[in-house]
Amino acid sequence: MSLGTGIRLTDLIAAICFILALKGLTSPKTARYGNLLGAGGMAVAVGITFATNGLTHFLLIAGAMVIGAVIAVPAARLVKMTAMPQMVAAFNGVGGGAAALIALATFLRAPAGSLAVYQVVEVLFGVVVGCVSFSGSCMAFAKLQELMTGRPVTYPGQQLLNGIVAVAVLGLSVAVCVSTANWLITIILVLALAFGVAFVLPIGGADVPVLISLLNSFTGLAVAASGFVLHSVVLVVAGTLVGASGTLLTQMMSRAMGRSLPNILFSAFGAVITATGGAEGDTTRTVKSASAEDVAILLAYANKVIVVPGYGLAVAQAQHTIRELADLLESRGVEVIYAIHPVAGRMPGHMNVLLAEANVPYEQLKEMDEANPEFASADVALVVGANDVVNPAAKNDPASPIYGMPIMEVDQARNVIFMKRSMRPGFAGIDNELLFGPKTTLLFGDAKDSLTKVVAAVKAL
Amino acid sequence: MNGGDILSLITVFVLAAFVGFEVIAKVPSTLHTPLMSGTNAIHGVVLVGAMLVLGTASGTGQTVLGFVAVILATLNVVGGFVVTDRMLEMFKVRKPAKEPAELAATSSSGPAGPGTEGGVK
Numbered sequence: 001m002s003l004g005t006g007i008r009l010t011d012l013i014a015a016i017c018f019i020l021a022l023k024g025l026t027s028p029k030t031a032r033y034g035n036l037l038g039a040g041g042m043a044v045a046v047g048i049t050f051a052t053n054g055l056t057h058f059l060l061i062a063g064a065m066v067i068g069a070v071i072a073v074p075a076a077r078l079v080k081m082t083a084m085p086q087m088v089a090a091f092n093g094v095g096g097g098a099a100a101l102i103a104l105a106t107f108l109r110a111p112a113g114s115l116a117v118y119q120v121v122e123v124l125f126g127v128v129v130g131c132v133s134f135s136g137s138c139m140a141f142a143k144l145q146e147l148m149t150g151r152p153v154t155y156p157g158q159q160l161l162n163g164i165v166a167v168a169v170l171g172l173s174v175a176v177c178v179s180t181a182n183w184l185i186t187i188i189l190v191l192a193l194a195f196g197v198a199f200v201l202p203i204g205g206a207d208v209p210v211l212i213s214l215l216n217s218f219t220g221l222a223v224a225a226s227g228f229v230l231h232s233v234v235l236v237v238a239g240t241l242v243g244a245s246g247t248l249l250t251q252m253m254s255r256a257m258g259r260s261l262p263n264i265l266f267s268a269f270g271a272v273i274t275a276t277g278g279a280e281g282d283t284t285r286t287v288k289s290a291s292a293e294d295v296a297i298l299l300a301y302a303n304k305v306i307v308v309p310g311y312g313l314a315v316a317q318a319q320h321t322i323r324e325l326a327d328l329l330e331s332r333g334v335e336v337i338y339a340i341h342p343v344a345g346r347m348p349g350h351m352n353v354l355l356a357e358a359n360v361p362y363e364q365l366k367e368m369d370e371a372n373p374e375f376a377s378a379d380v381a382l383v384v385g386a387n388d389v390v391n392p393a394a395k396n397d398p399a400s401p402i403y404g405m406p407i408m409e410v411d412q413a414r415n416v417i418f419m420k421r422s423m424r425p426g427f428a429g430i431d432n433e434l435l436f437g438p439k440t441t442l443l444f445g446d447a448k449d450s451l452t453k454v455v456a457a458v459k460a461l
Numbered sequence: 462m463n464g465g466d467i468l469s470l471i472t473v474f475v476l477a478a479f480v481g482f483e484v485i486a487k488v489p490s491t492l493h494t495p496l497m498s499g500t501n502a503i504h505g506v507v508l509v510g511a512m513l514v515l516g517t518a519s520g521t522g523q524t525v526l527g528f529v530a531v532i533l534a535t536l537n538v539v540g541g542f543v544v545t546d547r548m549l550e551m552f553k554v555r556k557p558a559k560e561p562a563e564l565a566a567t568s569s570s571g572p573a574g575p576g577t578e579g580g581v582k
Contacts, residue, residue, distance in 0.1 A: 018503050019480055025499045026488045032549040035499050039542045042506060046538075049509045055516035057524070064515065064528050065508075068535025076543035081551075087544055088498050095504050095537035101530040102510045105523055118467065213497050220500070223507045224477075228470055230510050236470055237477045238506040244481025246500055249493065256490055340491075348493030356551040367490065 010048040011234040017041025018238050022245055045234050081357050082314045085347045086144035089212045092219055093137025099222035099239075100130025100189070106229045107185060117177050119229070124173045126225035127185065128192045133218040135196030140208050140215065143200070150205025158202060159266060165195045199265075206388070207264045209347040210253045214261075217246025256342035258394070258405035287423070287435055289442040292450065295417055296457030298441070299325075302379035302415075304335040306371065308408050309355065312385015312421060314345050316447035319358040322384060325455050326360070332458075337364050339371030339381075339408050341389035372409045381413035385420070385447045391432045416440045419450045495548045502541025508534035 018041050024034020050058070072091075079087045103126030107115070115123070142148045169191050176184045203211050220242025227235025254261045299305055307326065313319060326336040338360065344351035352365060366374065375381060383390055386408075393400035394407045410416050416439050423435070434440060443450050488496055511534040515527025 014506070015477075018506075019484060021499065021503065022481070022484045022496075025496045026485050026492065028489070028492060031492060031495055031499075032546065035495075035502070035542060035545045035549055038499060038503050039546075042503075042508075042538055042542070045506055045509050046512070049512045049516075052513065052516065055513070057516050057518060057527075060524065060528055061512050061515050061531055064531035065535045068532045069539045072536045072540035073543055076540045077547065079544070081548075084494065084498075084544065084548065087540070088494075088501055091505075091537050091540040091544065092501050094533040095501070095507055095541075098507045098511050098530045098534035098537065101526050101533070102507065102514050105514045105518070105526040105530070108526075109519075109523055213493075216497055216501050216504070220504045223504045223510070224474060226507060226510045228467075228474075230513055231466060231470070232510060232513070233470070233473055235506060235510050236473050238503050240474050240477035241481040241484075242500045242504040244478040245485045246497070248482055248485055249488070249496060249500070252488065252490075253493060256493075342490035342493075347497070349491045350494050352491045353494060353548050353551055365491075 008233065010044050011232075011237075014041040014045035014234050015237040017044070018241055022241060045238075080317075081354050082317070082345075083145070084350065084353070085209055085212065086141045088347075089137045089140040089144065089208075089215070092212065092216050093134050093141065096130045096133030096137060096215070096219040096222055098130075099219065099226045100127050100134060100192075102226040103127045103130065103222075103229050104185070104189065106226075107180075108182060112180055115180060120177045120180060122225055122228040124176060124185075124188065126222050126229055127189055128169060128173070129218050129225065130222035131189055131192035132196040132199065133215045133222055135193040136200045136215050136218075137196075137212070139197055139200035140212050143203075143205055143208050150208075152204040153201040158198075162195065162198050165191055165198060169195065203265065206343075207257075209343070209350075210250060210257070210261070210264050212347075213246060213250040213253055214265075217243045217250060220244075220246050253343070253348050256348055256406070258402070287442050288440060289444060290417075292443060292453035293457045295441065295443050296454050296461060298380055298415055298417065299329060299382065299454065300332055300334070300458050300461050302329075302334055304337075304374075304378045305329060305380045305382055306374060306378045306410075306413065307336065307338045308381060308383045308386050308390055308410055309338060309340070309344060309351055310384065310386020310389060311345055312387075312419070312447050314351070314354050314385070316385065316449075318384065318448035318451050319354045319360075321448055321451040321455065323355075323358045323360050325451055325458065326364070328455060328458050337366050337371070337374065339366050339368065339374070341368055341386070341408055342406075344386060344389060368406060368408060372412075375409050375412035378413040380415045380417060381408075381410035383410060383416065383418045384451070387420070387432055390434060392434055393432070410434070411437065411439070414439065418442045419447050420444060421446060495545055498541065498545040498548060502538060502545055505534060505538025505541050508538050510534075 017037050021034045021038030024030040024037060103123045107123040143150050169188055172184055172188045220239045224236050224239030224243055227239055254264055307322060329336050340351050342348050355365060388402060390408045390410045391402060392411050394402045394405040397403060411434055418435060418440060420442060511530035515531050518524040518527045
């Protein structure tokens with residue numbers, strides 16, 4: 001029994017590590033230690049598992065772990081910072097898949113009829129939620145990696161069909177509880193995978209980060225379920241922690257976007273607007289576009305410039321160039337700050353990571369609430385590759401689908417410069433009135449090219 | 462497993478849920494991405510379950526399921542922690558880069574150096 005007590009004890013240690021890790025991750029000062037503490041707890045939990053009574057196949061276990069690590073470490077180390085969201089989606093998906101496989105294997109090995117109903121329920125929960133998380137994450141990955149369109153994919157009767165699939169899964173689950181037939185659980189598995197795909201299809205690219213967070217908490221719950229199946233306290237604790245905190249985090253994210261979670265999941269946001277609002281309307285209206293030299297003059301003779309970076313900046317890998325420009329302007333005595341919208345980039349906090357990568361000083365990064373009062377005193381708001389997060393329609397137009405989303409109030413600044421690739425609407429697929437405003441100047445082109453030209457032009461002044 | 466065991470697991474479940482809700486009550490939006498990534502790594506603990514399944518597997522089917530589960534779970538746990546650490550590493554490099562600007566510029570190739578660590582509060 002002493003070994004069993006030892007495992008219980010290390011379970012406790014690991015659980016404490018995970019809780020402290022979560023706590024650490026909520027503050028910038030302690031976040032890295034938090035993550036390391038989590039990894040330490042994981043090492044304890046995994047290490048002691050090797051000492052479990054009656055465990056065999058050590059070579060296979062070690063081999064599989066080596067294979068996993070050999071794939072994971074380079075993938076995690078080499079992934080570009082802009083591709084971070086889909087990387088997280090991928091790692092989340094495989095976790096869900098593992099939880100589903102564990103539940104499935106436990107079910108298949110039990111002699112028919114030997115499982116109590118509550119045990120079958122545990123297995124089913126693990127299989128269904130794990131599979132939804134797996135296939136949903138794969139879809140999220142495909143959308144963000146642009147293997148498929150980032151726009152919502154809709155078809156008539158979509159929600160009805162999803163509902164039918166969900167009901168079918170539930171119905172078959174009840175049937176499994178009664179009959180415990182292997183073929184039934186296989187059908188459930190396939191249906192759950194299909195549901196994960198169908199569930200993600202109508203969710204637009206801009207909302208995918210919130211979805212990933214939700215799937216993250218799903219995986220947590222699936223892991224907790226497999227903990228029930230295997231009677232493992234540490235799996236239940238860690239899975240539940242993630243399930244609960246992930247749910248809360250998902251809510252925080254959707255609040256940052258000014259929308260409710262059901263709205264994000266079920267409204268196929270952006271699909272209809274693209275069809276009606278369309279690009280055709282743009283050609284009939286005039287915008288003021290300028291050369292890099294004009295922009296350079298505006299910037300160089302300003303007192304205060306606020307940079308509003310968006311995903312376009314990240315895509316163009318222009319975070320280093322924007323910093324070069326900012327340094328140049330500062331050396332001319334211009335005050336430069338960065339206004340970071342909570343959902344700038346493709347994940348909340350993503351932009352902070354990207355700018356940190358370019359060594360932008362922490363003090364220059366302002367969160368939205370801090371930054372908005374600053375615009376009124378700014379000479380220039382430089383919007384680089386952002387669109388929806390500066391769209392005044394979110395404040396002024398109750399009919400707009402983004403109405404209510406908190407935005408950067410760049411229209412308060414004396415001049416607004418947009419660096420955009422084209423007149424195409426942003427991720428949400430909505431026109432931006434600000435582009436046609438009298439104070440607005442546009443500089444078309446790839447964010448990095450444009451910024452490089454502006455840097456050269458400022459130097460030449 | 463008897464009724465007492467399932468009850469104690471349910472107790473653990475409920476308490477862990479409360480802790481999970483409470484512990485991240487306030488997170489600056491800056492940290493949403495690393496937090497998501499960090500919690501993602503923590504549910505990689507499913508590796509423990511995968512090891513138990515593979516370690517007690519009998520027959521080819523079981524072994525294959527367990528083997529694949531261990532690979533997937535390892536991807537989750539290792540990838541999760543490494544990616545999170547990479548993100549958070551960048552948050553830390555930033556502060557010293559600001560104060561002694563020249564100093565940081567000369568040693569920018571070695572962000573993990575001891576000087577960097579010392580500059581962080």
